[in-house]
């Protein structure tokens with residue numbers, strides 16, 4: 001999965017005062033390159049705020065990938081068939097890989113992976129609010145693939161054109177895998193809706209009812225309440241606004257829900273002939289801010305599981321380091 005709302009943190013100010021003529025020239029050159037649509041590489045000069053904003057967004061994105069492994073990983077031992085188990089294992093493993101590409105991209109901006117993980121484990125860093133909701137039944141696994149990975153794709157495809165090249169390159173690979181994630185989720189729900197029992201169909205509908213609104217929140221606050229979005233757009237980090245992405249997601253998903261045979265839990269959802277889009281109801285932003293602020297249904301559980309996984313994995317990290325030291329010694333001796 002998934003990025004969310006680099007604009008949920010409200011600390012970015014404007015540009016810092018430039019100190020020297022040389023810095024002013026570098027800034028001008030950077031602005032020109034951004035305006036020309038050039039990509040910025042790790043070795044290039046960049047303004048401090050650009051670096052900080054990217055570091056925060058990419059590390060939040062990386063954290064979301066690895067925290068996102070938890071709610072679904074929970075179901076690997078309970079998958080209903082061997083085929084579904086193999087698919088889910090591959091998907092959860094992909095998410096771990098996405099975390100690795102993204103931590104590597106973030107490291108090029110000057111922070112170590114240990115520092116980033118420390119921020120996550122101490123509760124200082126954010127990850128996507130969507131992973132603070134519970135996965136109560138097997139239908140939640142399919143619904144996460146269909147809706148959560150679906151929303152993630154909508155969010156992430158424009159990041160393939162992000163002005164920071166290491167991030168853009170990581171996203172190209174990630175997006176290819178996300179589309180498999182979305183399809184496997186949809187396929188799993190379709191199997192239940194077409195061949196399942198009444199109880200299984202009800203289970204799918206219940207999961208969709210619970211995930212729909214949190215998925216709409218994944219695109220971040222409305223444009224008029226996203227003070228950092230404009231700067232993100234100016235820098236070519238953000239290419240499409242939160243509200244535009246959210247509308248695209250709703251438009252694409254309504255038809256998929258119809259084919260699936262589930263309803264979306266919004267009485268205000270209707271086709272608007274004039275705009276050629278689906279209108280939808282009001283999002284409860286107080287819920288979003290509550291979950292972002294640490295008070296979602298599973299915030300504490302997810303963080304505790306993540307920290308436990310880190311601590312239990314210590315011997316693996318130690319063994320890998322010992323192995324690499326041994327290899328280096330061997331190579332030196334040869």
Ligand SMILES: [Fe+2]
Nearest residue numbers: 001149178181
């Ligand atoms: Fe995914």
Ligand SMILES: [Fe+2]
Nearest residue numbers: 001002095098
């Ligand atoms: Fe992912």
